[in-house]
Amino acid sequence: MNDQFSISDLAREFSITTRTIRFYEEKGLLTPQRQGSSRIFNMTDRIRLKLILRGKCLGFSLEESRDIIGMYEPETANTRQLEVLLDKIYEKQQLLEQQKKEINKMLKDLKNTEQICMDTLSLQSDEAKTG
Amino acid sequence: MNDQFSISDLAREFSITTRTIRFYEEKGLLTPQRQGSSRIFNMTDRIRLKLILRGKCLGFSLEESRDIIGMYEPETANTRQLEVLLDKIYEKQQLLEQQKKEINKMLKDLKNTEQICMDTLSLQSDEAKTG
DNA sequence: TCTTACGTTTACGTTAACGTAAAGAGGAAT
DNA sequence: ATTCCTCTTTACGTTAACGTAAACGTAAGA
Numbered sequence: 194m195n196d197q198f199s200i201s202d203l204a205r206e207f208s209i210t211t212r213t214i215r216f217y218e219e220k221g222l223l224t225p226q227r228q229g230s231s232r233i234f235n236m237t238d239r240i241r242l243k244l245i246l247r248g249k250c251l252g253f254s255l256e257e258s259r260d261i262i263g264m265y266e267p268e269t270a271n272t273r274q275l276e277v278l279l280d281k282i283y284e285k286q287q288l289l290e291q292q293k294k295e296i297n298k299m300l301k302d303l304k305n306t307e308q309i310c311m312d313t314l315s316l317q318s319d320e321a322k323t324g
Numbered sequence: 325m326n327d328q329f330s331i332s333d334l335a336r337e338f339s340i341t342t343r344t345i346r347f348y349e350e351k352g353l354l355t356p357q358r359q360g361s362s363r364i365f366n367m368t369d370r371i372r373l374k375l376i377l378r379g380k381c382l383g384f385s386l387e388e389s390r391d392i393i394g395m396y397e398p399e400t401a402n403t404r405q406l407e408v409l410l411d412k413i414y415e416k417q418q419l420l421e422q423q424k425k426e427i428n429k430m431l432k433d434l435k436n437t438e439q440i441c442m443d444t445l446s447l448q449s450d451e452a453k454t455g
Numbered sequence: 456t457c458t459t460a461c462g463t464t465t466a467c468g469t470t471a472a473c474g475t476a477a478a479g480a481g482g483a484a485t
Numbered sequence: 486a487t488t489c490c491t492c493t494t495t496a497c498g499t500t501a502a503c504g505t506a507a508a509c510g511t512a513a514g515a
Contacts, residue, residue, distance in 0.1 A: 201491070211492085216473060230480080230493055247426050252383020254471075261430070264437050272448050275441045282438050289427050289434075295378050296420050296427075299392070303420075306395050307413050310406045317403050332461070342462085347503060361463055361510080385501075 198234040200225075207246055217245060220255055222262065240265075251292065261285070329365040331356075338377055348376060351386055353393065371396075382423065392416070 200211045217223045218232070223241055225232040234242075241262055248258035264282055267275060331342045348354045349363070354372055356363040365373075372393050379389035395413055398406060 199491085210474080212475085213473065215493095220472095231491085232493090247430065250383065250426055251423060251430075252381065256471095264434060267437055267441050267444065270441075270444075272445060275445050279438065279441050279445075282434050282441070286431060286434055289431050292382060293424060293427055295381055296424055299378065299382075300417060300420050303395060303413050303417055306398055307410065310398050310401075310410050310413070313398065313401075314403060314406050314410075330461085341504080343505085344503065346463095351502095363462085387501095 196236050198239060200232050200234070203234055203239065203242060207242060209246070214242070217242070217255070220259075222255060222259055251289075327367050329370060331363050331365070334365055334370065334373060338373060340377070345373070348373070348386070351390075353386060353390055382420075 198206075200214050203209075203214055204211045214223065218225065222245055223234070223238050225234045225238055227233065244262055244265065245255065245258045248261055253261065260281060264278060264285070267278055270278060329337075331345050334340075334345055335342045345354065349356065353376060354365070354369050356365045356369055358364065375393055375396065376386065376389045379392055384392065391412055395409060395416070398409055401409060
């Protein structure tokens with residue numbers, strides 16, 4: 194079945210440990226089915242895991258990732274919940290745009306330092322020739 | 325002097341605690357001068373602190389920020405160090421570009437969910453009128 | 456002179472996010 | 486039958502990044 198994953202399937206695919214996956218379940222971020230005592234994950238679980246790891250890569254806590262997951266699944270929400278959700282979405286969008294700005298600043302600075310490094314290196318190789 | 329900051333000056337400016345600043349010094353990320361027993365920070369310290377906090381916002385550890393700081397101050401490096409530094413810079417650039425991609429994915433998804441929310445809400449308000 | 460505000464060091468406490476080890480169950484292969 | 490592999494639960498351990506509290510020094514202001 195294309196929609197069935199064991200815990201080690203997912204662990205392998207995303208290069209994490211099974212402990213990590215169990216921990217996420219413990220925290221309520223994943224809710225796999227059971228076959229006997231073994232966990233069976235489906236596509237929804239897989240996507241959630243992907244979101245968690247993406248959030249992690251961006252410096253989000255698991256609690257923030259929990260929010261993010263909620264933002265991806267608005268189907269069950271009522272009007273009030275949807276409004277709260279929209280607010281959260283706006284907020285998160287602002288934060289992401291801000292992060293992009295910080296990244297761009299850092300990239301610009303790194304490019305600058307890169308140039309300095311290369312200039313210095315080429316200067317040193319010149320000195321080696323003439324000195 | 326425009327280039328002198330007390331610990332609480334910086335704490336106030338960046339909305340962090342003095343404990344945090346002392347902690348960064350303890351870890352060797354900041355190296356303020358002393359006036360008696362009091363710490364005196366200069367512009368370099370301020371910039372370093374800014375870099376640390378920017379890194380933090382992007383999910384970097386203090387050790388990674390230590391690396392970043394090194395990338396901003398290549399003056400003292402010799403040839404070998406510069407080459408290592410360049411490698412680190414390339415690596416960090418890759419990572420930052422990757423982070424930007426993740427952010428864009430997430431922004432796209434959020435925009436999508438936002439639309440769904442708004443559609444659902446407007447649908448519900450229609451139902452309220454006709455129901 | 457006393458309080459208030461700021462600074463110091465030392466040191467134990469806390470939280471998130473897992474790591475790691477122990478002890479065991481269930482199924483497949485030799 | 487036993488070895489191997491994957492799975493389970495329980496539970497203590499660990500690290501980063503500070504928080505918090507105690508106990509103290511110093512200088513300004515009422």
